[in-house]
Amino acid sequence: MTNLLLKETRQRHDFTVFCRIMMNQPKKIAVIGGGIVGSTTAFYLSQTDTDVTLYDEETGQATSAAAGIICPWLSQRRNQKWYRLAAGGAAFYPTLMKDIGEGLQYSVIYRQVGTLVFKKTPKLLDKLEKIVQKRRIDAPMIGELAVLSPEDIQEKMPLLETRNPALFASGGAKVDGAQLTQTLKEKAQQNGVVFHKKKVSLHVESMDESPYIINDGTRQERFDAVVLAVGAWLPKLLEPLGYAVDIRPQKGQLVELQLDAETDVWPVVMPDGEMDIIPFAGGKIIVGATHENDKGYDLEPTKEQLQLMLQEANKLVPELEKATITRTRVGTRAYTSDFAPFFGEVPHAPRLYAASGLGASGLTSGPLIARMLTQLIKGEQTDLPLENYPINDYIQKSNSSS
Ligand SMILES: Cc1cc2nc3c(=O)[nH]c(=O)nc-3n(C[C@H](O)[C@H](O)[C@H](O)COP(=O)(O)OP(=O)(O)OC[C@H]3O[C@@H](n4cnc5c(N)ncnc54)[C@H](O)[C@@H]3O)c2cc1C
The missing domain is CATH 3.50.50.60 (FAD/NAD(P)-binding domain)
Known part of the structure; x- marks a missing residue:
């Protein structure tokens, strides 16, 4: 041949x-x-x-390092394709829970406890509320949406001390990755x-x-x-x-704390900035996370970074100063250019x-x-x-x- x-x-x-x-x-x-x-x-x-x-x-x-916030509707990112994927992902969670045989009401894996978002000024908060009101037409899962006064906020999360209002969406959820x-x-x-x-x-x-x-x-x-x-x-x-x-790696670190309080139904708190507070059942509180672009695949926790986030969190929830640090978690996110x-x-x-x-x-x-x-x-x-x-x-x- x-x-x-x-x-x-x-x-x-x-x-x-x-x-x-x-x-x-x-x-x-x-x-x-x-x-x-x-x-x-x-x-x-x-x-x-x-x-x-x-x-x-x-x-x-x-996944196992992640903070656990499921609330894409309150993001001001403009990319529509990203939004449809993230909003679709949030809406898919109840189906996933049903498929794995988890109830929605009291699950320790996933629970809709609502999300509180703070902005630098009332004007920016109003602007965000208008965006989210529009999104609610296609995303009813957002649930109840309201700008809450500091007193209303304290009713939802008794240990949170603030003089500022926040936007609350009852459909926001937390998940233990x-x-x-x-x-x-x-x-x-x-x-x-x-x-x-x-x-x-x-x-x-x-x-x-x-x-x-x-x-x-x-x-x-x-x-x-x-x-x-x-x-x-x-x-x-x-x-x-x-x-x-x-694809490039991004290092993310956070702190896990144990607080002597009834945290099960506390909402997720998203202040303006990198640091968020995510209360889980049984007094477990997550404070995080960092977004470090120059650390490659490094998995070492760094005291200074974690301390900075804790200081921010303590300003909003002073009681956290008394909490015990039980763990630090570090994971690597994947980003495209x-x-x-x-x-x-x-x-x-x-x-x-x-x-x-x-x-x-x-x-x-x-x-x-x-x-x-x-x-x-x-x-x-x-x-x-x-x-x-x-x-x-x-x-x-x-x-x-x-
Ligand atoms: C600190 C932090 C906080 C976050 N908070 C949130 C949040 O609040 N809300 C949210 O929506 N997202 C959050 N994220 C983002 C989210 O966690 C990630 O985008 C998501 O978990 C990525 O999932 P994945 O399955 O693609 O990758 P990963 O979860 O990273 O899983 C990849 C797996 O592949 C394994 N692997 C790699 N190479 C090999 C190999 N050669 N052989 C075998 N196994 C291999 C790794 O060990 C790893 O277990 C957070 C991320 C971090 C780090």
Whole structure:
């Protein structure tokens, strides 16, 4: 056979295999990364006729470090595609809770306790109220919306001392990211998902029917589809395969405190600035978080940064000075250069899916992104148009290595 003929035969074979890959639904899928995106994807895939394996190193995970605020409607970010994703994500939470068998009323994982937002001036607060009133037409979940006086605020959160009004939205919620992913993983495992707490690498054997090989350092396994839900670590997995990935890490730190008070139904407090106060059940209070762009993947807590946030929090809730610091948490957020998240099929790699760039609102948008990844894998229409979150803008093949 001449070289040319040999090449054509190979190309025809490759094309046949490629068509088979595209037409059949995958039977064996690996999910790499067990934060909010990976564990929700594994959970929804576990309800399909597919063998699912979940790998998660767990180190640096943003989800388990996160503060837990679910309230995108009070953000003044103008990007409409981001807003639709985040608002859709917030609206999806009650469905997710139902799907994992959690009640909405008294759950320690997710609870709508309302959000209080402060602004520098009453004029800015009025402006925000008008924006949110308009949003409420399409987002009834925002619930009751009102500018509260300092006295009204104290009724909702007795230890908060302020002379300023705040905007209150009763639909604002708090979620415990670590507990949520733990529950999702447990439910997925009950449905047959195999879980490995391992760091893995990905290799591709082009045009094979199960082209993806995952290596955990001791053994390797083949899969016909892979979901990369590795947050800020996406470049580390894709760059060895010849891709350029527009993702950078951002360090986030926060403090966990224990207060002797009935905190269960206290609202989330968002003062003007970086620091927020998120009360959880049983006296647990979260104060955070930092947004550090120059620390790479560093996971060391820094006393000065945490002290600054505590000082800010103490001004609003002086009682916090008496609280015990029980933990500090550090995680790594993933950002794209235009701050927009993306998800979908990696270019030139059929059935290799990825989601990243969820930034500071990924606990809010993550579950919906995971459901859409599952819809994509099943060949169903996604809840939101994929072209609004174009993966090709952030992941490009830079050379031919694989
Ligand atoms: C301090 C802080 C506060 C935040 N507060 C909020 C908030 O209040 N509200 C909100 O909506 N969002 C918040 N966020 C953002 C949100 O937490 C993230 O956007 C979201 O959790 C990202 O989820 P993810 O699944 O994409 O990534 P991650 O949660 O980071 O998960 C990625 C996982 O992949 C694993 N991994 C990476 N590489 C490999 C590998 N090679 N092999 C195996 N496993 C691997 C990692 O160990 C990690 O467990 C906060 C984030 C931080 C850090």
